[in-house]
Amino acid sequence: MTMTFMEQAAMIGMIVFGTALTRFLPFLLFPAGKPTPRYIQYLGRVLPPAVFGLLVVYCLKSVSLFTGNHGVPEAVSIAAVIALHLWKRQMLISIAGGTVCYMILVQLVF
Amino acid sequence: MSESTRRKSALKAAFPHTIPIFAGFWFLGMTYGIYMNVSGFAFWYPMIMSLTIFAGSVEFVAVNLLLGSFHPLQALAMTLMINARHIFYGISMLDKYRGNGWKDIYMIFGMCDESFSINYTADIPKDIDRGWFMFFVTLLNHFYWFFGATLGGIFGSLIHFNTEGLDFVMTAMFVVIFLEQWLKDKNHVSALAGIGVSVLCLLAFGAEDFMIPAMAAILGVLTLLRRPLEAGGERQ
Numbered sequence: 613m614t615m616t617f618m619e620q621a622a623m624i625g626m627i628v629f630g631t632a633l634t635r636f637l638p639f640l641l642f643p644a645g646k647p648t649p650r651y652i653q654y655l656g657r658v659l660p661p662a663v664f665g666l667l668v669v670y671c672l673k674s675v676s677l678f679t680g681n682h683g684v685p686e687a688v689s690i691a692a693v694i695a696l697h698l699w700k701r702q703m704l705i706s707i708a709g710g711t712v713c714y715m716i717l718v719q720l721v722f
Numbered sequence: 723m724s725e726s727t728r729r730k731s732a733l734k735a736a737f738p739h740t741i742p743i744f745a746g747f748w749f750l751g752m753t754y755g756i757y758m759n760v761s762g763f764a765f766w767y768p769m770i771m772s773l774t775i776f777a778g779s780v781e782f783v784a785v786n787l788l789l790g791s792f793h794p795l796q797a798l799a800m801t802l803m804i805n806a807r808h809i810f811y812g813i814s815m816l817d818k819y820r821g822n823g824w825k826d827i828y829m830i831f832g833m834c835d836e837s838f839s840i841n842y843t844a845d846i847p848k849d850i851d852r853g854w855f856m857f858f859v860t861l862l863n864h865f866y867w868f869f870g871a872t873l874g875g876i877f878g879s880l881i882h883f884n885t886e887g888l889d890f891v892m893t894a895m896f897v898v899i900f901l902e903q904w905l906k907d908k909n910h911v912s913a914l915a916g917i918g919v920s921v922l923c924l925l926a927f928g929a930e931d932f933m934i935p936a937m938a939a940i941l942g943v944l945t946l947l948r949r950p951l952e953a954g955g956e957r958q
Contacts, residue, residue: 619792626794627784628774630801631808635833638812644820654948655941656814658912660842662940663810664900665916667835669936671893673929689890693897703898707742710894715887 685717732854739844740862743836746891747866753889754781755874761785765875772871776832776864780804781871803934810937811838818842822853832860834867836892839899843906911951915943 615623642648648656675683693710700706751772758768763785775781780801787797811833812819818841819826819833829841840863841856904913923936944951 614790615788615792620788622794623788623792623797624771624774624784626798627771627780627787627801630798631775631777631780631805632831634802634805634808635812635830637809638816639819639826639830642816648816651945651948652813652816654952655810655944656816658944658951659810659940660814661900661903661907661910661913662916662919662944663807663814664839664896664903665913666807666920666933666936666940667839667896668893668900669917669920669924670933671896673924673932685887686890686893689894690897693894694901697898697901703902704738704741706898707891707894710897711745711888711891714890714894718887 681718681722685714685722688717689714728851729854731849732851733858735847735850736855736858737862739840740859740866742891742895743840743863744866745888746836746895747863748870749888750778750892751867751870752874754778754785755871755876756878757782757785757874758871759875759878761789763788763875765872768871768875769868772868773864776867777805777808777834778867806934806937807835808833808838811835811842814838814842818852818856822857825853825857829856829860832864834863836895837863839896843899843902909951911947912944915947916940919943 638652642652672683672686675686677683689710692713693706696709697703697706754772755765755768758771759765767788768781771781771784775784783800783804784797787793787800812830815830815833815838819829822829829837837860840859844855844859846852846855900913904910907913919939920932920936923932923939926932927935
């Protein structure tokens with residue numbers, strides 16, 4: 613390790629500070645007392661569906677369609693999650709079912 | 723209801739929502755702890771970092787940063803880029819994370835992807851205290867992550883059983899959250915824009931660099947669509 617302990621502590625401190633900043637920033641910029649601009653209110657309403665879509669893509673970012681398993685285990689397991697969820701509408705069943713399906717596929721089939 | 727009964731019933735209501743996170747964080751946190759362990763760090767590094775940073779992806783990047791040379795500003799810039807999505811979460815939580823006293827500070831500090839997703843989408847029963855419910859979701863998630871990272875840091879090299887594929891639990895959870903949101907919404911423009919823009923940016927910029935352009939593009943598309951979406955009465 614090339615860094616001293618104090619240097620490491622400073623690096624970690626920066627990461628802690630940066631993370632907290634991204635989380636607190638909107639609350640600092642738009643304090644409770646003042647009315648939040650209408651544009652920001654609009655974003656607060658329409659962003660979540662788009663962000664959940666982004667998070668799904670983010671989870672799948674390393675899947676390669678042209679090499680390896682061609683994303684088949686992912687596609688099958690996501691279909692299983694969706695089917696289970698539309699059927700039972702029980703979050704835990706959908707998540708557990710999809711994960712078990714994926715583990716079986718990557719460990720035993722592919 | 724007394725304060726302690728309110729707390730207890732909120733904890734009981736919150737716990738089932740965090741079970742998938744328990745599975746996911748235990749595994750991912752452990753992976754992170756093992757990674758720190760084999761990179762030559764003592765167990766209290768992942769222990770303290772999981773507690774104070776509590777943001778999975780940046781903690782993995784931090785391992786490389788700590789192994790490199792001393793560049794605190796670069797560390798800060800990397801952190802801001804990787805975690806920029808939290809700003810979106812904050813904008814969406816401006817109303818929910820207010821009026822709960824000191825708990826707000828902790829919930830904002832602990833607003834990782836999973837805590838945000840659960841607290842944004844959960845249908846909290848009317849008789850449950852919302853502040854305590856969201857507080858316990860955050861606290862449980864924080865604890866799972868801390869617990870996994872610390873265990874991984876201590877026992878890192880000793881664990882052997884086939885967990886390949888267990889990390890899919892996070893993907894499955896976000897698919898369910900996306901689907902739940904979809905079923906609640908009348909208008910799917912934002913959801914479709916989120917998927918479409920993200921996939922396009924992933925293809926254009928690659929897995930490591932697509933998040934910032936994707937967020938900028940989502941912001942741009944939703945801004946352009948403001949008039950039609952507000953006129954069409956996007957869900958309240």
